[in-house]
Amino acid sequence: MVVGSGGREHAMAWKIAQSPQVHEVIAAPGNAGIAAVARCVDVRADDVAGIVALALREQVGLVVIGPEAPLVIGLADALRDAGVATFGPSRAAAQLEGSKVLSKELMAEARIPTAGFRIFDDADAAEAYVREARRPLVVKADGLAAGKGVIVASDTDEALDAIRTIMRDRAFGDAGARVVVEEVLRGPEVSYHVVCDGTRYVALASAQDHKRLGDGDRGPNTGGMGAYSPAAPVTPELEQQILARCVEPTLAAMRARGTPFVGALFVGLMIVDGAPMVLEYNVRFGDPETEVLMARWQGDVLPLFLGAAQGDLSGVRPSATSGAALCVVIAAHGYPGTPRKGDVIEGLDDAASLEGVQVFHAGTQRAGDRVVSAGGRVLCVTANGEDVDAAAQRAYAAVDRIRLAGSQHRRDIGWQARTR
Structure with a gap:
């Protein structure tokens, strides 16, 4: 199930x-x-x-x-x-994502590279720190906030607004009772997933998400407008750093706390001057990263999931993942604000008939014999290819066959790795 x-x-x-x-x-x-x-x-x-x-x-x-x-x-x-x-x-291990405070404290204890930070449960103290810092900062609500509780502030006024929104106005409810205020890191972001059984792990391919709504990384942040794999910035040498400096110390720290991690650990990373730094943890597969990771996994995936669940991944090896995969999110009119729902989607079978293409549904439902939109991110059109260019060509050919009134999508997914 x-x-x-x-x-x-x-x-x-x-x-x-x-x-x-x-x-x-x-x-x-x-x-x-x-x-x-x-x-x-x-x-x-x-x-x-x-x-x-x-x-x-x-x-x-x-x-x-x-x-x-x-x-x-x-x-x-x-x-x-x-x-x-x-x-x-x-539940205890899931607090790696459920509490930004816990995750940052664990990184500090385990000496996992991350941005410098301070934790506040008092709005006055947080505001005083921001005024004294006088530099760009990231303000994070401690708890889950439907992906909206992280505010990157370019100056002091924006940081103060973020603290007011989170801590005083409680825009995210109890998730804003505490905040993490941390320094801004600069560099490309990448997603790295491992599947864990509490002791061992199997590393999956790297991926790179695209958060901004529009081409050229412009517009508001979203839940993700597309992804591709493998991620261009992740060389074999960098991958070894990610595992040795970020993944393995995290899993060891979780075991030491008596909360061994079982499932998919998604480490959000910023590559700063060629070295990985952890931005955050997610305790499940990313979306839309999962779509490209599953598209690239060759062979039976059940032993991966079942081995982790049963506490024994010793016989599971990383899948052969030759080539690349790329996915393009088709979003509803109004997303990421108030998406319009109930619009008829046409061309799904036509798009899915193309070689190497899978059309994954994100926010859809049946209305009689038709499929209609039912959420902000409606579809994730995914394609395999021998490289990112080939995967992009197939994915966009499929996107062009789908019709959804007022829909939005980016045309530059995978730009970091595309040569044409």
Whole structure:
């Protein structure tokens, strides 16, 4: 069973369904695209009791949890307590993403390279520090804030506005009771994923996300407008640094705390002067990175998920990942503000018929015999190729066959690695 309803969950369900060991995939709640590879059951991802009851009723052999919110409230613990093999960290381990304060404290204790920071639970003290600093700063709400609790302030006034928004106005509720104020790092950002069984890990391919809405990295931040893999800045030498200086100390520190990490650890990195520095942790696969990672994974992916869930990845080796993959997000009119919903999507079959293309659904639902938009990020059009250029050519050919009124997408995904 795959828990969730986005493009990440569609990509995982699609790949898991290909395993010769899998009889059926159930999705809770799923979406219109996931329904093509799984049986969708209308249970919310954060309905802990409902998910556990569904897993027991269907005699599910493995649950893969997609989003972060169910992990932070303890869904994985509840499933394991019920005897269900589960891919995803415990509630305690999920605080790596659920609490920015905890994650920064762990980095400091384990000497993991990251930006200098201060922690505040008093708005007056935070404002005094910002006025004294007189430089660009990043202000982060401590708790989960639907991806909106990190504000990069270019000057003192913007930093003060961020503290007021988070701590005084409580725009993100209790997530803003504490803040992390840290220095701004400069360099390319990359995404690095490892799958962990509590002790061992399997490294996946690197990827690079595109957060800004418009071409040339302009416009507001979003949940991600596309991604590609492998990431251009990540050389074999840099990858070894990432593992030795960032991933392995993190997993060792989690074990030392008595909260071993099981599931997908997504390390968000800034490459500063050729060296990796950790921006943040996510305790699940990224989206849209998952779409390109699953597209590049060759062979059966089930042993990866099941091995982690059962606490034994010793027999799992990284998949051969020759070539590249690239995905382009098609977003609804109004995104990332208030997206318009209910618009008919046409051309899906035409796009998916192209060689090497998969159209993953992120925010869709059925309306009679039609598929309509049901969220901000609607589709993630993904393609494989011998290199990033070839993958981009295929992905954009598919994008051009899809029709969604008022939709938005970038034309420059993968620009860091494209030569044409």
